[in-house]
Amino acid sequence: MARDPKAERAPDHCxxxxxxxxxxxxxxxxxxxxxxxxxxxxxGQIGGVLNMVEQDRYCVDILTQISAVKxxxxxxxxxxLSAHVNGCxxxxxxxxxxxxxxxxxxxxxxxxxx
Numbered sequence: 001m002a003r004d005p006k007a008e009r010a011p012d013h014c015x016x017x018x019x020x021x022x023x024x025x026x027x028x029x030x031x032x033x034x035x036x037x038x039x040x041x042x043x044g045q046i047g048g049v050l051n052m053v054e055q056d057r058y059c060v061d062i063l064t065q066i067s068a069v070k071x072x073x074x075x076x077x078x079x080x081l082s083a084h085v086n087g088c089x090x091x092x093x094x095x096x097x098x099x100x101x102x103x104x105x106x107x108x109x110x111x112x113x114x
Contacts, residue, residue: 027084027087029080030087031083034079035079035080038072038075038076039076041072042069042072042076045065045068045072048065049062049066049069077112081108081109084105084108085105088101089101089102
């Protein structure tokens, strides 16, 4: 019997938020494998930037690579933020109005856009 690939796909939102009173909040990331792969590529890019600096490469080339790393990190952050909003924040809003979750979210967004 063939398996339904959609049935095995991770959900688009956080599914394992722990209780709000937990000092060490944990969330099972729905696309953990994809995120870790992307972060490992970014890690490699950073190593490449380090090598470029050590090899006295042209400043503009180094800055171009730094820009690519920042863009890649922004992509990861956006994916995690989306999962957080669609899971943790949505759940908080539905259960208790979500004022604290919304305030926390706005603080995160403010830090991200600096």
